[in-house]
Amino acid sequence: MKATAIPFKNNLYVVTFFVILACACKEPSPKNNPDPGKKQSPKKGIIKKPGSSFTDTIFVDKKAAVFFAPDSLQMEKIKNVNEKATYDMLIHDCHYQMENAKLSLKQYWPQIKIIDALKARYLIFIKEDQSRTIIDLNDKNDICGLLLFDRKKAPILADMPNIETVLNLYFQTHKN
Numbered sequence: 692m693k694a695t696a697i698p699f700k701n702n703l704y705v706v707t708f709f710v711i712l713a714c715a716c717k718e719p720s721p722k723n724n725p726d727p728g729k730k731q732s733p734k735k736g737i738i739k740k741p742g743s744s745f746t747d748t749i750f751v752d753k754k755a756a757v758f759f760a761p762d763s764l765q766m767e768k769i770k771n772v773n774e775k776a777t778y779d780m781l782i783h784d785c786h787y788q789m790e791n792a793k794l795s796l797k798q799y800w801p802q803i804k805i806i807d808a809l810k811a812r813y814l815i816f817i818k819e820d821q822s823r824t825i826i827d828l829n830d831k832n833d834i835c836g837l838l839l840f841d842r843k844k845a846p847i848l849a850d851m852p853n854i855e856t857v858l859n860l861y862f863q864t865h866k867n
Contacts, residue, residue: 748813751840754862755804756796756849757814758789759828760835769834785835788851792837795854800862803839814838816846 751757761769770778796803808814808828816824819842826838826846833848839861840846849857 747811748815749806749808749811750815750817751806751846752817752842753804754802754842755806755840756792756800757806757808757838757840757846758793758835759808759811759814759831759838760785760789762810781834788854789835789837792849792851792854795858799855800858803862814846816840818842818845 749757769781773781793805796805812828814826814828816826816838818824824845831848837849837851837854838846839849839857841862844861847857847861849861
């Protein structure tokens with residue numbers, strides 16, 4: 692039986708892995724925390740989205756995709772209760788998810804009306820049978836979002852990172 696040698700390159704990877712693992716498991720040094728007796732407390736996360744400064748209502752009586760986002764006063768309150776990195780991530784995620792969703796709608800579902808509910812608090816969705824669903828955006832604890840409405844079913848809050856799938860599932864039986 693002939694023994695085969697493990698190449699040096701693979702040994703280097705194994706040793707590097709264990710060095711990184713050992714460093715990651717170390718206690719933080721006191722120099723990283725100037726006062727070890729004082730715990731640094733991060734800002735508390737948003738428990739409830741601050742209320743809108745608007746009281747306007749938008750009536751939706753067509754197949755629609757309704758985008759909502761906080762007004763400037765809400766944004767200031769959200770900024771004040773979050774760490775800068777968290778706030779920046781929230782804004783970045785909202786912006787790109789909404790832009791991606793709008794591109795998908797324009798490309799694959801051009802018959803769906805896009806509505807930006809940026810200065811409204813209430814949305815009233817009117818179905819074909821004239822029944823209504825009222826949504827108070829203050830009750831939506833998402834910093835931004837997208838509501839889909841086809842006039843036959845109740846409006847739904849869409850999962851924007853999976854927008855193509857959600858659009859197909861919600862509108863598939865009613866696509867023109």
